[in-house]
Amino acid sequence: MARKPIIAGNWKMNMTPAESVVLSQGVSNHYDRKWDKVDVVLCPPSIDLRSVFTVLDFDKSNIEVGAQNVHWEASGAYTGEISIPMLKDVGCTWCIVGHSERREMFGETDAMVNKKVRALVESGMKAIVCVGESLAVRDAGDAEGFVCDQVRAALAGLSDDEAAQCTIAYEPIWAIGTGRTATPEQAEAMAAAIRATVQELIGEQAAQGMRILYGGSMKPANAEAFLACENVDGGLIGGAALKADDFAALVAAASK
Ligand SMILES: O=C[C@H](O)COP(=O)(O)O
Numbered sequence: 001m002a003r004k005p006i007i008a009g010n011w012k013m014n015m016t017p018a019e020s021v022v023l024s025q026g027v028s029n030h031y032d033r034k035w036d037k038v039d040v041v042l043c044p045p046s047i048d049l050r051s052v053f054t055v056l057d058f059d060k061s062n063i064e065v066g067a068q069n070v071h072w073e074a075s076g077a078y079t080g081e082i083s084i085p086m087l088k089d090v091g092c093t094w095c096i097v098g099h100s101e102r103r104e105m106f107g108e109t110d111a112m113v114n115k116k117v118r119a120l121v122e123s124g125m126k127a128i129v130c131v132g133e134s135l136a137v138r139d140a141g142d143a144e145g146f147v148c149d150q151v152r153a154a155l156a157g158l159s160d161d162e163a164a165q166c167t168i169a170y171e172p173i174w175a176i177g178t179g180r181t182a183t184p185e186q187a188e189a190m191a192a193a194i195r196a197t198v199q200e201l202i203g204e205q206a207a208q209g210m211r212i213l214y215g216g217s218m219k220p221a222n223a224e225a226f227l228a229c230e231n232v233d234g235g236l237i238g239g240a241a242l243k244a245d246d247f248a249a250l251v252a253a254a255s256k
Contacts, residue, residue: 003211005227005254006167006234008041008128009241010068010096010215011048020048024055024063026244031061034255038234041066041094041128042241046082053091066094066128069102072115084123095120096236098154099130100173110153117154121162128167128213128236129154131194135174143172147190148197155201164206167213168194169236175216177238184225184232187214191231220249227254 015023024042043066044052053065071081087095097120098113113129120127131150133143147170155163170190172182182190191212199207214226215236226232234254240246 003209003233004037004039006039006041006128006211006213007237007247007251007254008039008043008066008094008096008169008213008235009237009247010099011042011044011241012068012101012238013045014242015044015048017048017051020044021051021055023242023244024052025059027247028056028059028061028063030244030248030251031059031063035251036062038251038254039064040251043068043094043096046087049087049092050090057091064093065091066096066126067092068096068099070095070097070116070120072112072119084119084125088123088125092125094126094128096128096130096169098150100132100171100176104173110150113150113154114156117166118158118162121158121165126165126167128169130169130171130215130236132171132173132176132216138172138174144190144193148193151194151197152201155198160202160206163198163202164209167211168198169213169215170194171215171236177217179217181217181222182214184229187226187232188229191229195231218250220246220253223250223253 040063056063067087071078074083097116102108117127131147133146137146175181195207211233213234213236214232218235219240
């Protein structure tokens, strides 16, 4: 089944609002109609969302805006958190959930990831659910079991239709921001294992339609090898998303 690729840029905690305008405008300046073959998403810090949306909306460049995190409640006494209605109000259509940095540094558990995914899907927003193993887990030989358990936990309680709307991003923790990438064979093996797990949960047809991304030091020089993998449908990009030329080159690679 042909799946539309996704190239999503996770800016992490980089770019002030002023800088976000420059970077999003730089990306948008590269837009050409071939990009319509790809879902292109910019995920800036939440304080930048409105500015980035305004730039992209003005240009009508068919690039969407995503958040890096969200709370599952719609409002209330949750100091420092941001809700789905707030994200929607600023034009956000996507949200990253369960990034390993949130799991490791901010105590995000599988149960919290699941609540966020459920709330997003129920609201009609598109979730990019991050999963991935540490080097210790990989060296112990249980990377696939660990990652597939994360997938099951993230999608628990969703209807088949709801689960099918999610995107999974496989990001081996040892490859994030380290310059060390998984090999395309490792990425493909894990993406295939994730798809098989999703198939157990929601059936073959829906599993074949789900997009599975690779993330971890993906850049223009190595993107084509990942994008050529049968079960890899795009990338969740960190460092290379902070340079408009590099990010545009990744979208171009996915547009072929
Ligand atoms: O969300 C993006 C990933 O953590 C990858 O980051 P990176 O491309 O800087 O390794």
